[in-house]
Amino acid sequence: RWFAGGQTNLCHNAVDRHLATRGDQNALIFVSTETNIEKAYSFKELHAEVQRMAAILKDLGVKKGDRVLIYMPMIAEACFAMLACVRIGAIHSVVFGGFASHALASRIEDATPTLIISADAGMRGGKVVPYKHLLDEAIRLSSHKPANVLMVNRGLADLHPVEGRDQDYATLRQANMDTVVPCEWVDSTHPSYILYTSGTTGKPKGVQRDTAGYAVALAASMKHIYMGNPGETYFSTSDIGWVVGHSYIIYGPLIGGMATIMYEGLPIRPDAGIWWQLVEKYKVSVMFSAPTAARVLKKQDPSYLTKYDLSSLKALFLAGEPLDVPTATWIGGALNKPIIDNYWQTETGWPIMAICNGVEQAPTKFGSPGKAVYGFDVQLIDETTGEEITEANKKGVIAVNGPLPPGCLQTVWGDDKRYVSTYWSSIHNKVMYSTFDWGVKDEDGYFFILGRTDDVINVAGHRLGTREIEESISSHSNVAEVAVVGVADQLKGQVAVAFAVLKDPSVASTEADAQKLEAVIMKVVDDQLGAVARPARIRFVTVLPKTRSGKLLRRAIQAVCEGRDAGDLTTMEDPAALQQIKDSVTH
Ligand code: ATP
Ligand code: MG
Numbered sequence: 001r002w003f004a005g006g007q008t009n010l011c012h013n014a015v016d017r018h019l020a021t022r023g024d025q026n027a028l029i030f031v032s033t034e035t036n037i038e039k040a041y042s043f044k045e046l047h048a049e050v051q052r053m054a055a056i057l058k059d060l061g062v063k064k065g066d067r068v069l070i071y072m073p074m075i076a077e078a079c080f081a082m083l084a085c086v087r088i089g090a091i092h093s094v095v096f097g098g099f100a101s102h103a104l105a106s107r108i109e110d111a112t113p114t115l116i117i118s119a120d121a122g123m124r125g126g127k128v129v130p131y132k133h134l135l136d137e138a139i140r141l142s143s144h145k146p147a148n149v150l151m152v153n154r155g156l157a158d159l160h161p162v163e164g165r166d167q168d169y170a171t172l173r174q175a176n177m178d179t180v181v182p183c184e185w186v187d188s189t190h191p192s193y194i195l196y197t198s199g200t201t202g203k204p205k206g207v208q209r210d211t212a213g214y215a216v217a218l219a220a221s222m223k224h225i226y227m228g229n230p231g232e233t234y235f236s237t238s239d240i241g242w243v244v245g246h247s248y249i250i251y252g253p254l255i256g257g258m259a260t261i262m263y264e265g266l267p268i269r270p271d272a273g274i275w276w277q278l279v280e281k282y283k284v285s286v287m288f289s290a291p292t293a294a295r296v297l298k299k300q301d302p303s304y305l306t307k308y309d310l311s312s313l314k315a316l317f318l319a320g321e322p323l324d325v326p327t328a329t330w331i332g333g334a335l336n337k338p339i340i341d342n343y344w345q346t347e348t349g350w351p352i353m354a355i356c357n358g359v360e361q362a363p364t365k366f367g368s369p370g371k372a373v374y375g376f377d378v379q380l381i382d383e384t385t386g387e388e389i390t391e392a393n394k395k396g397v398i399a400v401n402g403p404l405p406p407g408c409l410q411t412v413w414g415d416d417k418r419y420v421s422t423y424w425s426s427i428h429n430k431v432m433y434s435t436f437d438w439g440v441k442d443e444d445g446y447f448f449i450l451g452r453t454d455d456v457i458n459v460a461g462h463r464l465g466t467r468e469i470e471e472s473i474s475s476h477s478n479v480a481e482v483a484v485v486g487v488a489d490q491l492k493g494q495v496a497v498a499f500a501v502l503k504d505p506s507v508a509s510t511e512a513d514a515q516k517l518e519a520v521i522m523k524v525v526d527d528q529l530g531a532v533a534r535p536a537r538i539r540f541v542t543v544l545p546k547t548r549s550g551k552l553l554r555r556a557i558q559a560v561c562e563g564r565d566a567g568d569l570t571t572m573e574d575p576a577a578l579q580q581i582k583d584s585v586t587h
Contacts, residue, residue: 002213002406003188011087012183013215014254018043026259030076033265034123053084055179056172060148064089069113073097073122074264077152081117089184093194096241097122098548103570104138112144121157130157188212194413197346198549199571206413207346217407221350222256224358228286230257236288242549243346248288272300276308283312290320292550294331305334315340322467328366343369349407352376353447368446375405386428392443399432455554457486458494462532472528476521478502483544485558495536508540539584545577
C-alpha cells in the first residue's frame with residue numbers, strides 16, 4: 001500500500017489540476033488516418049467532455065467501485081471514458097479493440113462490469129472492423145450480463161441496438177452538455193483499473209492498479225525517464241488496450257501537463273512518413289513505440305524518416321520486447337535521435353529498467369534497457385541455488401526484492417491467492433517478486449534481457465537464452481525477424497529450432513536454396529556463439545505468430561514443434577502464422 005490514509009483522484013491530477021495554468025493548451029490530440037479526422041481538445045474542452053461522460057455513467061447507475069468495461073477503438077471517446085471512470089471512482093477495464101468475442105467474454109466474466117462502453121466499429125488499413133456483433137456474442141457467452149451498454153456511433157457499421165440495454169452516447173451527451181460532475185475523492189489505495197497482461201506465457205493475468213502510487217510513479221517517470229516537460233507534446237504509438245497506452249497515452253502525459261497524441265491508424269498508411277509528419281506538425285518532444293513497429297519501418301523506404309522536421313524530438317523510447325542491436329542502430333541512424341530502450345511489464349505500470357537521464361545522465365548501450373530504475377531493488381537470482389548473483393555477466397532470473405515501488409500492481413483482480421502464488425512464490429525460500437524474465441548484468445550495472453524463464457533452452461547442460469540465438473541469426477543481412485524455441489530432444493535434452501522471416505524470400509524459394517541459406521546462417525551462429533547454440537533447424541516462414549500486442553508467441557511455436565496442444569491462444573494476432581509453423585514442421 002502506498003500513501004495509505006491519503007485521498008486523491010486520478011482525473012483531478014490529469015485534467016482539473018491544469019485548468020488554471022494551461023486550460024487553453026492542447027491536452028488530447030486525436031488523429032485518425034483511417035477516418036481522416038483530426039481534432040485537438042484543450043484541457044478545458046477535455047474537462048467538459050469528461051464531465052459529460054461522467055454524468056452519463058452516473059445516470060446509467062455506475063457507482064464508486066463499480067467496474068466499467070471499455071471495448072473501443074483508438075478514438076477520443078475512449079479517453080473520455082477512462083478519465084470519466086476514475087473521476088467518479090469507478091474501475092475501468094479496457095479490453096483491446098482487436099480482441100474477438102471469446103477473449104472479451106472471459107474479461108466480462110472476470111470484471112463483472114455494470115456498464116460496457118463500446119463503438120460500432122474500429123478501422124484498420126482502410127477496412128471497417130465492426131465491433132457490435134462481437135460484443136453481443138461476448139455478452140451472450142458470459143454468465144455475467146452488464147445492465148447497460150453505451151454505444152458510440154461512428155457511422156461505420158450496423159449497431160443492432162438491444163432494446164432496454166443499449167444506449168446512444170450522442171443522445172445522452174447532448175442532454176448533459178453543461179453538467180458539472182466533481183471529482184470523487186478516493187483513498188490512495190482505491191483501485192483505478194484492471195488490465196490484462198499480453199498472454200505471451202499463458203492465460204492473461206488481471207492486473208489491479210491503485211490510484212495514488214500510480215499517479216506518483218507516472219509523474220516521476222515523466223521527469224526522470226522520459227524528460228517530458230509541461231506544454232510539450234508526447235506521442236506514444238501504442239493502443240489504450242495495453243499498459244503503455246494507459247500509462248503513456250492517457251495518464252502519464254496528462255498528469256505531466258503535456259499534450260498527448262492518440263493515433264488511430266497504421267505506421268505505414270498513407271505512407272511510412274505519417275508518424276514523423278505528426279512529430280513535425282505537433283512539435284512532439286517525446287515519442288514512445290515498440291521494437292516491432294521499428295522493424296515494420298525498417299522494411300520501408302528510409303527516406304520517409306528524414307523527410308520532416310524532427311527538431312522538436314528529443315528521443316525515441318522503445319519497450320515491450322527485446323530491442324535487437326541491428327534495429328536500434330538502424331532507427332537511431334535514420335532518425336539521428338537517441339534511441340532509449342526501457343524494460344517493464346503490465347504488472348509494474350512503469351519501467352523497471354531504463355536510463356534515467358532526468359536524474360543523472362548516462363550513456364545508452366544498445367541491446368540493454370539500462371540500469372534498474374530507482375525504487376526497484378532488482379536482483380539476479382541463480383535458479384539452482386536461489387542465491388543472488390553478484391558476479392558480472394552471469395545469467396539469472398530477474399527478481400525484485402519487495403516492496404515494489406509506487407505504481408506497481410496491488411494484486412490479481414479478484415484473486416489474491418493467484419497474486420501471491422504467481423509472483424511471490426519463493427525462489428528457493430527467498431520471497432521475491434519474479435519477473436519471469438532471464439538476464440545478465442554487466443560490470444557497469446546495465447542489464448541485458450535474455451528471454452522468458454520459460455524460454456531458456458538447455459542443450460546438453462548448457463543454458464541458452466532464446467534472445468542470444470535470435471540476435472545472432474538476425475545479424476544475417478537477409479533476416480527480417482526470427483523466433484527461436486527449445487524443442488525436446490532425446491539425445492541432448494533440448495535443441496534450438498529457429499523460424500525466420502526473410503527480407504527477400506526469393507533467396508530461399510527452392511528446397512536447395514533454403515538448405516544453402518540455412519547452412520550459411522548456422523555458420524553465423526557457430527562463429528558468434530559457438531556450435532552449442534547452433535539451431536538444429538532454421539525454417540523459413542513469411543510471418544511469425546504473435547500476440548495482439550506484438551510479442552512473439554514462443555510457447556505456441558514450441559508446443560507445435562513438440563506436437564502438444566498450443567494452449568490459450570485468445571490473444572494471438574493471426575492464426576495463419578501458427579499454421580505455417582505447423583506446416584513447416586510436418587513438412
Ligand atoms: P503474460 O504475462 O500474460 O505472459 P506478457 O509478459 O508478454 O504476457 P506484458 O506485460 O505486456 O505481458 O509484457 C511484459 C514482458 O515484455 C516482460 O516481462 C518482458 O518479457 C517483455 N519486455 C518488455 N519490455 C522489454 C524490453 N525493453 N526488453 C526486453 N523484453 C521486454
Ligand atoms: Mg508477463
